[in-house]
Amino acid sequence: MNDIVVQKYGGSSLANSEKIKRVAQKIRDKVNEGYKLIVIVSAMGKTTDQLVDLAKEVSPKPHPRELDMLLTTGEQVSAALLSMALNDLKVKTKSLNAFQAGIFTSSNFSEARIQKFKIEKIMKLLRDHDVLVITGFQGVTEEGDLTTLGRGGSDISAVALAAALGTDCEIYSDFPGIFTFDPRLYRNAKKLKYVTYDEMLEMASLGARVLHSRAVEIAKKYNVKVYCASTFSDEEGTYVVADNIEQSVVTGMSVMENQTRVTIANLPLDYSLVYKIFDKVAQKAFNVDMISIISINNRLHVSFTIIEGEMENFDRYLREALSSFDEISVNYEHGYVKLSVVGIGMRNEKGVASRFFKSLRDIPIKMVTTSEIKISCLIEKEYMKKAIDTLIKEFNL
Amino acid sequence: MNDIVVQKYGGSSLANSEKIKRVAQKIRDKVNEGYKLIVIVSAMGKTTDQLVDLAKEVSPKPHPRELDMLLTTGEQVSAALLSMALNDLKVKTKSLNAFQAGIFTSSNFSEARIQKFKIEKIMKLLRDHDVLVITGFQGVTEEGDLTTLGRGGSDISAVALAAALGTDCEIYSDFPGIFTFDPRLYRNAKKLKYVTYDEMLEMASLGARVLHSRAVEIAKKYNVKVYCASTFSDEEGTYVVADNIEQSVVTGMSVMENQTRVTIANLPLDYSLVYKIFDKVAQKAFNVDMISIISINNRLHVSFTIIEGEMENFDRYLREALSSFDEISVNYEHGYVKLSVVGIGMRNEKGVASRFFKSLRDIPIKMVTTSEIKISCLIEKEYMKKAIDTLIKEFNL
Numbered sequence: 001m002n003d004i005v006v007q008k009y010g011g012s013s014l015a016n017s018e019k020i021k022r023v024a025q026k027i028r029d030k031v032n033e034g035y036k037l038i039v040i041v042s043a044m045g046k047t048t049d050q051l052v053d054l055a056k057e058v059s060p061k062p063h064p065r066e067l068d069m070l071l072t073t074g075e076q077v078s079a080a081l082l083s084m085a086l087n088d089l090k091v092k093t094k095s096l097n098a099f100q101a102g103i104f105t106s107s108n109f110s111e112a113r114i115q116k117f118k119i120e121k122i123m124k125l126l127r128d129h130d131v132l133v134i135t136g137f138q139g140v141t142e143e144g145d146l147t148t149l150g151r152g153g154s155d156i157s158a159v160a161l162a163a164a165l166g167t168d169c170e171i172y173s174d175f176p177g178i179f180t181f182d183p184r185l186y187r188n189a190k191k192l193k194y195v196t197y198d199e200m201l202e203m204a205s206l207g208a209r210v211l212h213s214r215a216v217e218i219a220k221k222y223n224v225k226v227y228c229a230s231t232f233s234d235e236e237g238t239y240v241v242a243d244n245i246e247q248s249v250v251t252g253m254s255v256m257e258n259q260t261r262v263t264i265a266n267l268p269l270d271y272s273l274v275y276k277i278f279d280k281v282a283q284k285a286f287n288v289d290m291i292s293i294i295s296i297n298n299r300l301h302v303s304f305t306i307i308e309g310e311m312e313n314f315d316r317y318l319r320e321a322l323s324s325f326d327e328i329s330v331n332y333e334h335g336y337v338k339l340s341v342v343g344i345g346m347r348n349e350k351g352v353a354s355r356f357f358k359s360l361r362d363i364p365i366k367m368v369t370t371s372e373i374k375i376s377c378l379i380e381k382e383y384m385k386k387a388i389d390t391l392i393k394e395f396n397l
Numbered sequence: 398m399n400d401i402v403v404q405k406y407g408g409s410s411l412a413n414s415e416k417i418k419r420v421a422q423k424i425r426d427k428v429n430e431g432y433k434l435i436v437i438v439s440a441m442g443k444t445t446d447q448l449v450d451l452a453k454e455v456s457p458k459p460h461p462r463e464l465d466m467l468l469t470t471g472e473q474v475s476a477a478l479l480s481m482a483l484n485d486l487k488v489k490t491k492s493l494n495a496f497q498a499g500i501f502t503s504s505n506f507s508e509a510r511i512q513k514f515k516i517e518k519i520m521k522l523l524r525d526h527d528v529l530v531i532t533g534f535q536g537v538t539e540e541g542d543l544t545t546l547g548r549g550g551s552d553i554s555a556v557a558l559a560a561a562l563g564t565d566c567e568i569y570s571d572f573p574g575i576f577t578f579d580p581r582l583y584r585n586a587k588k589l590k591y592v593t594y595d596e597m598l599e600m601a602s603l604g605a606r607v608l609h610s611r612a613v614e615i616a617k618k619y620n621v622k623v624y625c626a627s628t629f630s631d632e633e634g635t636y637v638v639a640d641n642i643e644q645s646v647v648t649g650m651s652v653m654e655n656q657t658r659v660t661i662a663n664l665p666l667d668y669s670l671v672y673k674i675f676d677k678v679a680q681k682a683f684n685v686d687m688i689s690i691i692s693i694n695n696r697l698h699v700s701f702t703i704i705e706g707e708m709e710n711f712d713r714y715l716r717e718a719l720s721s722f723d724e725i726s727v728n729y730e731h732g733y734v735k736l737s738v739v740g741i742g743m744r745n746e747k748g749v750a751s752r753f754f755k756s757l758r759d760i761p762i763k764m765v766t767t768s769e770i771k772i773s774c775l776i777e778k779e780y781m782k783k784a785i786d787t788l789i790k791e792f793n794l
Binding site: 063 | 413414417418448451452454455456457458459460462463464466467469470473474476477478480481482484485491492494496497541542543
């Protein structure tokens, strides 16, 4: 049988009938090159958002199982339409939803995990078809309930299926690849030809939106070669691989605005209490970042960042968790920006941190966290542009 | 276990979130009366039309299998939303699509026939739930392809499931029941309390749109008691039953406008030729009605009606079928109206035809056809109002 490749097309690449027909042509060209394709599709354009809005009109808190039942229709629509367009181009094709493709997941609705695919069925269908168009973002439980994998879940569907089949995976979207820095914020950002799984994981968690971080985790675990490129351009994209053969020290930079620093002062010197606070906060799925803890005079002082928009809810849960300690003070400071540089080269290269801090010496840095391949700092928004320009120059991004 | 009843809600009863919530309340009230319910839903409002339009944007002639894949999403959306609304009312419920409910059909896409249900699964789920919301209009083949049952197919889903379960069936729509005559055309038309299957079959084929005629056929075959009523009113509806205990001679009347009379004169006296013509026309699914054939001087003259909008296509196929006979003349006359009265009482009561013709004695009648329980006549449109008023008075409709 011909070589198989898994492709994934994002919602904006399928936003209307014209785009769907253009995607079909692109797929037909790949078939003509001699490939068999499995194409994973997202819902058209803003369909998922619209379905969520509809659910909220009906129910203030939609039942999770029924919400997934509702949302899975979005990908079925785009799969059927793309398959129609492919049929018109004489491509032997069939669309498959989660039942038909046999995508089995755990049963935690809205954030289910893929457990297995009916690979034999998919391989059997591939014998008679050139292209299988499969609904992304969704699965079924062993009991036959429909589930979804969370926002951006189609990336996970694509990479997981590529892993199960042992094939490469191509992710097509509006973005022509992975950049050293968000090209919408800095238009001279360079596109990378290669980026490693670890770098992508750090960058994805920093807000780079080309590839879902769980998809990167799966790609890393099963060593799936992932290619990210623009749907409607022939410009070369970016390969996400195990080792970066073009290794530079710092591969990319990211920025997250609207950060709020939370400081909890005067906690008793009891780390289990700290665990309890973060556990409670994690249960509510707040994004807590840049945690630093120091102890002074038998008291703990804890600092971390949250997203500004989540502050009100966050404060309510935090005060609940701390209700038995009256002398504790909680303080919120808004308007911060988190700036990070990422690069697998940091593992081997000494002095990256020193170059980082030296270049930013004129800017007041409020917090710092580091990992093996990442340095992040929190600064005030007025210094953002200056810091970005400085780091891009320093690390040649 | 509690008594089970099957209910079906049409698309206009589920057209927006407010209506969906009101339908949920109606269902909850029935649950509180002590029933377990299976609720069959159509797609919201005009969803199916919109999906068909979308398909036509992508493909001039959408692949039938993929079109069904697309259209089945409409009912899944309304099933999920209704189930959310029921959950909010503390009703134990679950929505099921064709895979989940196990609705197996033949594989002729867009007009599939229901073959069986997974009754054991449905009964098992009914033990733990008060309401199962099931997608109407659709099924799956043994191979796992999604199918649809044709327009109005949710009626078929509901009645067939009621037949399989041996329960009653309630059909809710905008129409408060079955009328002696279309209430939009004649606002004093009377609502019937009872109508028989046979009368409904004649009326459905005459354009009464409350209940799909295949649904009536199934109800008749399995003796399912069907109740048709308005979704959002407590007004009593109409029972469709085997025998009309309120038997009046004429139960209802219907009118179809835009009729064209076709006359084929001077065919050779060969009835197999007539068969061939109608067979060819039937293959193209033209609605041919009121056929009359006479032979004069060893020549056959055939007359029948078609719908005016279909004339152009019809003529092309007819001329193809008749291409070997040059002396034949085909003539089309437009602007006719077909008026029919239906009543199971005609079987026993003599003189209905005579009352019919006597009351219409001042109106030129162009054609007449009759069945055991129906008399139809073709008249010019200018006489329509007069004929309707006369027949309503004569038969007390």
